[in-house]
Amino acid sequence: xxxTSAPSTRAGTRSSTxxxxxxxxxxxxxxxxxxxxxxxxxxxxxxxAYPVLVSLYYSFTSATMMKPAEWLGLGNYESLGSDSAFWxxxxxxxxxxVVSVPLGIAVALFLAILLNLNVRGQSIYRVIFxxxxxxxxxxxAVVWLYVFNPQYGVLNTVLGWFGITxxxxxxSPEWAMPALIIFSTWGAGNLxxxxxxxxxxxxxxxxxxxxxxxxGVFRRFRHVSLPFLSxxxxxxxxxxxxxxxxxxxxxxxxxxxxxxxxxxxLVSGLYLYQNAFQFFKVGYASAIAWVLFIIVGLxxxxxxxxxGRRVYYGGA
Amino acid sequence: xxxxxISRRRAIQALGGLGLGAMGLLNGGCTFTKGTPPxxxxxxxxxxxxxxxxxxEVYSVxxxxxxxxxxxxxxxxxxxxxxxxxxxxxxxxxxxxxxVQQKLFTAIAGDNPPDVxxxxxxxxxxxVELGIMxxxxxxxxAAGLGKxxxxxxxxxxxxxKDRVWQMQWDADPNFPFFWNKQLFEDSGxxxxxxxxxxxxxxxxxxxxxxxxxxxxTKIGMIPWDSYGYSNSLFTWGFGFGAEFYDxxxxxxxxxxxxxxxxxxWIVKYARSVGGADRVTVxxxxxQLHPFSTGNIGMSPLVxxxxxxxxxxxxxxxxxxxxxxxxxxxxxxxxxxxxxxxxGMFIPATxxxxxxxxxFMRWAGATDxxxxxxxxxxxxxxxxxxxxxxxxxxxxxVMAPFYDVLTTAxxxxxxxxxxxxxxxxxxxxxxxxxxxxxxxxxxxxTVKKNVMGEWDRFRKEVQA
Numbered sequence: 110x111x112x113t114s115a116p117s118t119r120a121g122t123r124s125s126t127x128x129x130x131x132x133x134x135x136x137x138x139x140x141x142x143x144x145x146x147x148x149x150x151x152x153x154x155x156x157x158a159y160p161v162l163v164s165l166y167y168s169f170t171s172a173t174m175m176k177p178a179e180w181l182g183l184g185n186y187e188s189l190g191s192d193s194a195f196w197x198x199x200x201x202x203x204x205x206x207v208v209s210v211p212l213g214i215a216v217a218l219f220l221a222i223l224l225n226l227n228v229r230g231q232s233i234y235r236v237i238f239x240x241x242x243x244x245x246x247x248x249x250a251v252v253w254l255y256v257f258n259p260q261y262g263v264l265n266t267v268l269g270w271f272g273i274t275x276x277x278x279x280x281s282p283e284w285a286m287p288a289l290i291i292f293s294t295w296g297a298g299n300l301x302x303x304x305x306x307x308x309x310x311x312x313x314x315x316x317x318x319x320x321x322x323x324x325g326v327f328r329r330f331r332h333v334s335l336p337f338l339s340x341x342x343x344x345x346x347x348x349x350x351x352x353x354x355x356x357x358x359x360x361x362x363x364x365x366x367x368x369x370x371x372x373x374x375l376v377s378g379l380y381l382y383q384n385a386f387q388f389f390k391v392g393y394a395s396a397i398a399w400v401l402f403i404i405v406g407l408x409x410x411x412x413x414x415x416x417g418r419r420v421y422y423g424g425a
Numbered sequence: 426x427x428x429x430x431i432s433r434r435r436a437i438q439a440l441g442g443l444g445l446g447a448m449g450l451l452n453g454g455c456t457f458t459k460g461t462p463p464x465x466x467x468x469x470x471x472x473x474x475x476x477x478x479x480x481x482e483v484y485s486v487x488x489x490x491x492x493x494x495x496x497x498x499x500x501x502x503x504x505x506x507x508x509x510x511x512x513x514x515x516x517x518x519x520x521x522x523x524x525v526q527q528k529l530f531t532a533i534a535g536d537n538p539p540d541v542x543x544x545x546x547x548x549x550x551x552x553v554e555l556g557i558m559x560x561x562x563x564x565x566x567a568a569g570l571g572k573x574x575x576x577x578x579x580x581x582x583x584x585x586k587d588r589v590w591q592m593q594w595d596a597d598p599n600f601p602f603f604w605n606k607q608l609f610e611d612s613g614x615x616x617x618x619x620x621x622x623x624x625x626x627x628x629x630x631x632x633x634x635x636x637x638x639x640x641x642t643k644i645g646m647i648p649w650d651s652y653g654y655s656n657s658l659f660t661w662g663f664g665f666g667a668e669f670y671d672x673x674x675x676x677x678x679x680x681x682x683x684x685x686x687x688x689x690w691i692v693k694y695a696r697s698v699g700g701a702d703r704v705t706v707x708x709x710x711x712q713l714h715p716f717s718t719g720n721i722g723m724s725p726l727v728x729x730x731x732x733x734x735x736x737x738x739x740x741x742x743x744x745x746x747x748x749x750x751x752x753x754x755x756x757x758x759x760x761x762x763x764x765x766x767x768g769m770f771i772p773a774t775x776x777x778x779x780x781x782x783x784f785m786r787w788a789g790a791t792d793x794x795x796x797x798x799x800x801x802x803x804x805x806x807x808x809x810x811x812x813x814x815x816x817x818x819x820x821x822v823m824a825p826f827y828d829v830l831t832t833a834x835x836x837x838x839x840x841x842x843x844x845x846x847x848x849x850x851x852x853x854x855x856x857x858x859x860x861x862x863x864x865x866x867x868x869x870t871v872k873k874n875v876m877g878e879w880d881r882f883r884k885e886v887q888a
Contacts, residue, residue, distance in 0.1 A: 173885070175530075175556060176555055179885070259707060260640075260707055274640055277701075277705065280704070284702075366519060367852075369654075369852070370855050370859060371852065371855045372855070386527050387844050388845050388848075
């Protein structure tokens with residue numbers, strides 16, 4: 110037996126063993142398993158995989174939805190390079206992400222810590238803090254139109270109590286994006302639940318030991334709770350980054366789809382939408398979608414590279 | 426320990442209380458007022474009447490009472506003839522002015538179009554070039570309908586390249602000019618003397634202006650917000666004598682001399698009150714136009730807004746007249762008025778074009794249909810010979826709109842990249858009003874971008 114023939118023989122043996130190991134019942138189960146999951150598989154292929162691939166194809170064409178598309182090669186991508194509105198939208202999106210993601214995590218973490226305290230009526234507080242996360246986005250955005258109302262809105266009323274004249278919020282080029290960020294932070298309930306679950310997974314005996322060693326509240330949080338929370342925080346960071354690039358509904362509702370004032374809230378998702386459904390530039394919009402996809406991919410990889418190594422998986 | 430527990434509890438209770446308090450303020454501090462449409466048991470969709478030879482599908486872009494009105498209109502059409510049933514499908518139009526109709530576009534792209542769709546007339550050139558619309562010229566001719574049957578701006582707007590493409594059943598007269606007599610009186614102005622020129626608007630505005638700190642609490646007018654930035658420039662631009670496109674040269678002209686002057690006036694006005702973002706005269710609710718607050722001296726209004734204010738703020742004394750103008754470009758009050766509204770069209774791939782045309786013609790260009798439309802939806806018709814026009818003329822709320830309908834000469838520029846043009850105007854005018862560019866720079870940028878887009882589109886449709 111030569112050295113080269115040995116692996117193939119082993120592989121052949123493994124393969125025949127696997128085949129023979131599968132009983133007729135298992136094969137039937139496998140078949141019926143496929144049959145029963147086929148609606149989901151077909152749905153996934155038809156409604157997700159196919160549109161994704163078609164959008165990739167469209168990104169190289171002049172597709173309008175209404176007429177046969179013409180092949181443009183990299184034309185759409187080249188046009189994006191010199192499209193100031195696209196770069197403006199990308200800048201606005203990054204501004205939104207850089208502020209809203211850390212802020213959202215900080216608020217969610219703060220609320221999770223509070224809800225982890227041993228107080229009476231805890232479940233009621235959890236419901237109160239979680240409620241905003243389950244209100245439909247459009248409905249809550251409409252409510253926030255009232256909140257941001259410069260004359261009658263809650264926000265400026267409260268600021269007025271402290272002698273501060275609130276801005277015009279959604280009418281102000283400086284304050285429109287912060288307004289959207291405040292709105293997004295209001296819905297931090299989902300993340301709060303995840304972080305709360307993480308906090309409750311921290312072994313109590315570690316806290317007790319640290320306490321015996323003389324660690325105070327902040328040291329215990331920093332050296333015991335935080336390491337256990339790091340996978341959750343990484344998750345929050347990555348999903349926040351992805352969601353930030355998909356940010357659309359609130360800005361659509363709060364600015365009536367304009368991205369105003371002065372284009373200061375024109376985020377990439379809205380610009381993509383305008384091109385696809387308002388200007389009939391489906392090919393161009395597809396190119397925007399793929400550029401965003403690549404940026405999100407690179408951003409996620411960067412996050413994993415920079416932060417991933419510091420994440421503590423409980424000794425795993 | 427107990428002390429620590431109390432403090433934690435207090436902390437969390439305080440935060441929870443803050444949350445509840447905020448919810449309370451949301452509900453109590455903001456008045457969901459007035460102007461709430463009457464509850465109706467008519468939905469926004471409708472099945473066709475049973476037993477008809479042919480059923481057509483009509484897309485309706487409206488919610489609320491207008492959407493319910495479209496359903497009632499379709500039912501009246503079914504009563505008026507025995508053969509055609511009408512299915513009404515609610516297919517909302519998104520974004521300001523209803524520019525985006527995803528459901529319609531995807532239905533057409535998926536080869537499952539309705540038989541009748543709706544559009545803003547200025548969208549037609551682009552939709553025609555994309556092959557979305559059916560040419561109705563021969564049907565108009567066969568029905569004996571021509572130029573004399575419609576108000577002049579309507580006839581201009583429904584044509585493109587000398588063919589007719591739509592039936593404009595809603596002629597939206599934009600705008601009469603309204604003033605708040607009480608606020609005039611309170612500001613030392615004659616409550617029965619509205620401004621005739623924009624110079625007089627400035628003069629009156631200076632007397633009406635009131636501020637609280639940096640915020641404006643009473644203002645003469647908000648010229649950059651006459652229903653969005655682009656509509657504002659159209660209105661006041663026409664009021665200065667501007668033109669927004671050159672049909673012969675196939676060119677948009679946002680940088681027309683009088684258009685620039687109009688924007689300069691708007692920007693100057695914004696600066697004179699301390700900045701557009703400092704105006705805080707918005708109403709507590711979303712249903713009523715800000716003019717209803719009594720903090721705005723003068724405003725152009727669309728009919729539904731005026732009707733709502735008259736219904737809900739009964740003690741408000743409002744005067745109505747034609748839009749102020751600015752010589753020498755414009756010659757008389759009302760020069761800034763233009764006709765907006767909605768048209769119906771037949772998608773090129775629709776299955777029942779003959780029946781679709783019957784419905785459109787009935788709703789938009791017959792005595793019976795325009796009367797039914799007025800009774801159910803309540804928009805003025807574009808059909809000049811409609812007998813219901815005398816009813817509109819004599820209606821106390823609609824009379825100012827009748828005056829505009831019968832005298833306005835302008836329409837928004839029907840160019841093949843109209844939506845792009847309007848979006849560019851919105852963005853660039855916003856820049857100028859907020860002091861981020863000069864009016865001339867802003868309007869030149871619009872021209873450059875729109876002509877670039879028009880060239881690209883021209884190449885695309887010729888390919």
